[in-house]
Amino acid sequence: xxxxxxxxxxxxxxxxxxxxxxxxxxxxxxxxxxAFEMMLRHAAEMGANAVIGVRYDATEVMDTxxxxxxxxxxxxxxxxxxxxxx
Numbered sequence: 694x695x696x697x698x699x700x701x702x703x704x705x706x707x708x709x710x711x712x713x714x715x716x717x718x719x720x721x722x723x724x725x726x727x728a729f730e731m732m733l734r735h736a737a738e739m740g741a742n743a744v745i746g747v748r749y750d751a752t753e754v755m756d757t758x759x760x761x762x763x764x765x766x767x768x769x770x771x772x773x774x775x776x777x778x779x
Contacts, residue, residue: 725749728763741767 728749736744743777747765 724761725763728761730763732763736767738766739767741769743768743770 698778716742731745732747744767746761750762750764752760752762
């Protein structure tokens, strides 16, 4: 009986960790969003008004810590002028 009562909370906790995809998904989405916003701020600081070729990368820094990178090419986009507009 002691084994059963000790095992159930452990299994429930393990289930919560492995099956709580909603909470994990929210954390991942928030992290990607923050990385994207940081990339846009850096591009604007450089004078860019657009970013092309956007990519994400994730690297495990330690056993329980990962970093999410968002990178692309900062560009300045201008409307194309046609001969009639000249």
